[in-house]
């Protein structure tokens with residue numbers, strides 16, 4: 001017997017939208033991720049959302065007997081509810097009402113481990129609460145059974161006070177976040193300076209991004225092999241970690257793992273996670289990790305693509321990585337055009353993935369030969385670090401270096417070039 005709280009999930013199918021089924025399935029997963037047992041599901045086809053009750057008033061009334069019969073503790077709605085809708089529905093149902101946004105916020109709050117993630121979730125939660133304060137108090141008043149109308153004036157004053165307190169709190173949290181993001185900025189600048197290409201993992205939550213990161217680190221990580229956390233749960237990762245990956249031919253790049261996406265990620269949450277997602281926006285290449293074993297994977301791909309737009313990660317080359325292929329009939333490893341089919345968990349196809357990354361990321365690399373005077377030791381060590389050295393010889397005039405290096409470096413040290421590949 002499970003002693004989890006029971007939830008009823010409710011959705012409005014607006015103009016029979018094509019992805020309604022998937023969104024309800026996702027809501028079910030989110031509800032379970034929040035540790036509720038989904039005991040029932042209710043839906044209504046509508047042409048427009050009811051401004052006061054989200055769904056038809058009659059339909060909300062119809063929910064009531066269900067709640068008793070199924071011993072429901074919480075009702076979860078598939079969209080974000082307005083303050084008024086929330087208030088009205090709570091009044092009718094007399095139970096805890098969550099909407100999609102507060103549900104996602106609650107999961108994030110449960111998962112947040114780092115200080116930055118916690119602050120970000122706090123900000124998003126307070127911002128969600130702010131316009132809904134009045135409703136929250138009325139609900140409390142009802143449960144308390146009766147301070148009621150006669151205290152209304154006092155109540156409103158209290159709401160106003162609390163509103164200001166919450167606003168101050170948000171400002172304060174944002175200030176602290178800014179401090180942290182400054183530090184992050186410094187680290188990022190240092191990385192950018194290193195000249196190593198930056199590759200970021202993106203994708204729907206639970207697609208296997210962190211698993212892929214760990215396998216890549218294990219196989220190609222060199223010294224920096226600290227693992228990230230993997231778990232079969234939605235939003236296991238809420239922060240960003242970056243590791244250096246060294247390919248067998250000595251080329252290196254930085255790989256970042258970050259928070260996964262889900263449909264309709266709350267706007268406030270996206271804003272709050274702005275700095276965490278900086279690595280994605282600044283990447284040279286995105287690896288879009290897709291759980292090909294999930295029947296809804298196409299919908300999930302679209303969600304990731306939409307979210308990338310929303311966070312401003314545009315015009316970055318993308319490599320589609322179809323993961324968990326071990327759970328399908330697809331024979332792996334397989335590579336078709338820009339698509340790679342792998343199993344991160346079983347370590348199948350990691351090599352072709354690395355080759356694909358290499359082709360994409362190092363395509364603006366050039367084969368050149370430098371002759372570098374002995375008093376320019378810094379240049380030699382820079383190239384040793386950031387270029388693939390094919391040959392090194394000492395001549396009377398200096399060091400002869402045959403390398404594949406970034407076009408950028410090529411220009412920077414052009415005066416030392418003695419031979420250059422032409423296209």
Ligand SMILES: Nc1nc2c(ncn2[C@@H]2O[C@H](COP(=O)(O)OP(=O)(O)OP(=O)(O)O)[C@@H](O)[C@H]2O)c(=O)[nH]1
Pocket residue numbers: 203204205206207208209210211212229230231232233234235236237238258259260261323324325326327342343344345346
């Ligand atoms: N069968 C199979 N399972 C996998 C594979 N890759 C990852 N998994 C499993 O999928 C689950 C989720 O993996 P994670 O790596 O945590 O997924 P994620 O994309 O980082 O998820 P979030 O951080 O929540 O966004 C774990 O139970 C993994 O063991 C794979 O190639 N095959």
Ligand SMILES: [Mg+2]
Pocket residue numbers: 209210211229230236237258260
């Ligand atoms: Mg993860």
